[in-house]
Amino acid sequence: MHMANNEKTSDVAAEYTAIRVASLRGDLKIPFDAFVRVAGKHILYCRQGDSFEGKRLTRLKTKKLKKMYIRRDDVVPYTQYLEESIDAAYDRNSKKAIGLRAEVIQGFQQALAEKYMEDPLDEFIYTHTRSSIQRFTEFLQGEPEGAAAILQLTNVDQSISHHGVNVAVLSVAVAQTTDMRDGNPLHLMALGSLIHDIDLDLSHFYESIAASDTMSDEARAIYRNHPTQGAHRLQGSKFVDQMVINIITQHEENIKGTGFPKGLQEREMDPLVIVVATVNAFDRLLAFEQMSPKEAFKTLFFDKVGLYPLGHLQALQNLLKTYKMV
Ligand SMILES: [Fe+2]
Ligand SMILES: [Fe+2]
Numbered sequence: 547m548h549m550a551n552n553e554k555t556s557d558v559a560a561e562y563t564a565i566r567v568a569s570l571r572g573d574l575k576i577p578f579d580a581f582v583r584v585a586g587k588h589i590l591y592c593r594q595g596d597s598f599e600g601k602r603l604t605r606l607k608t609k610k611l612k613k614m615y616i617r618r619d620d621v622v623p624y625t626q627y628l629e630e631s632i633d634a635a636y637d638r639n640s641k642k643a644i645g646l647r648a649e650v651i652q653g654f655q656q657a658l659a660e661k662y663m664e665d666p667l668d669e670f671i672y673t674h675t676r677s678s679i680q681r682f683t684e685f686l687q688g689e690p691e692g693a694a695a696i697l698q699l700t701n702v703d704q705s706i707s708h709h710g711v712n713v714a715v716l717s718v719a720v721a722q723t724t725d726m727r728d729g730n731p732l733h734l735m736a737l738g739s740l741i742h743d744i745d746l747d748l749s750h751f752y753e754s755i756a757a758s759d760t761m762s763d764e765a766r767a768i769y770r771n772h773p774t775q776g777a778h779r780l781q782g783s784k785f786v787d788q789m790v791i792n793i794i795t796q797h798e799e800n801i802k803g804t805g806f807p808k809g810l811q812e813r814e815m816d817p818l819v820i821v822v823a824t825v826n827a828f829d830r831l832l833a834f835e836q837m838s839p840k841e842a843f844k845t846l847f848f849d850k851v852g853l854y855p856l857g858h859l860q861a862l863q864n865l866l867k868t869y870k871m872v
Pocket of ligand 1: 742798
């Protein structure tokens with residue numbers, strides 16, 4: 547008995563497994579305890595029976611916690627909780643408010659994006675993410691108010707994966723309103739959008755837009771290389787769709803040929819990638835430069851005139867108006 551107890555305390559980490567905080571969303575009560583790890587110890591943080599919506603969720607997000615831990619014995623209840631929660635959120639006939647459904651759906655995609663970006667050579671996670679984004683794309687197309695509700699959720703912690711979800715939502719919406727819907731693999735565009743910044747390190751981005759000294763020159767070079775580096779991380783994986791690779795490598799290009807890393811011309815780019823590049827430029831201002839949708843749109847429309855197709859910008863403006871964001 548004593549022996550067993552000793553073993554237990556000496557190998558306590560093995561009793562816990564990590565989960566993504568983004569997967570804890572909505573009014574469904576969690577059937578497990580969740581812990582945070584502080585100095586090698588697991589401390590109870592959320593109790594069985596807690597739920598994550600509204601202000602409580604915002605508070606949790608501002609903690610910038612990406613992972614929590616659950617007891618290994620709770621893996622099955624956790625998986626059941628996830629499935630139940632996402633199925634209820636996608637249920638069109640659900641009595642739940644669209645804002646609450648959107649929170650769950652957004653968090654679910656964000657958790658998947660984080661999981662894949664951490665392990666980009668894992669084919670199983672890729673395939674799982676791809677089929678899940680297909681359901682997500684159908685939801686966005688079928689329930690535009692759901693898309694609007696997702697965009698209402700502020701990216702309080704400058705999360706790259708949250709930015710990825712927003713770029714996916716806006717790309718699908720713009721493609722849908724600009725007659726690119728038919729025959730185009732919109733779910734692959736959404737998947738590429740979700741993980742487009744796989745190699746982005748925000749510290750380089752912030753340094754590169756700050757005062758230009760030697761330090762920021764170096765940071766700028768690294769920043770401008772994130773699309774190429776991102777694609778390198780997928781090298782050797784034959785299962786990744788070409789559209790996804792194109793989005794990762796070309797999302798910082800523009801139609802004037804002044805983008806990076808290659809300064810591609812419009813004719814060299816896939817039309818869907820141009821959509822992603824346009825909405826990425828917009829959401830980056832929101833996510834990482836704390837602009838309001840109105841300011842971000844003005845910046846894109848006036849300061850960066852000619853970089854993106856006018857039709858896309860107009861479609862974006864109309865959407866933002868419909869969503870009551872500007
Ligand atoms: Fe980027
Ligand atoms: Fe981005």
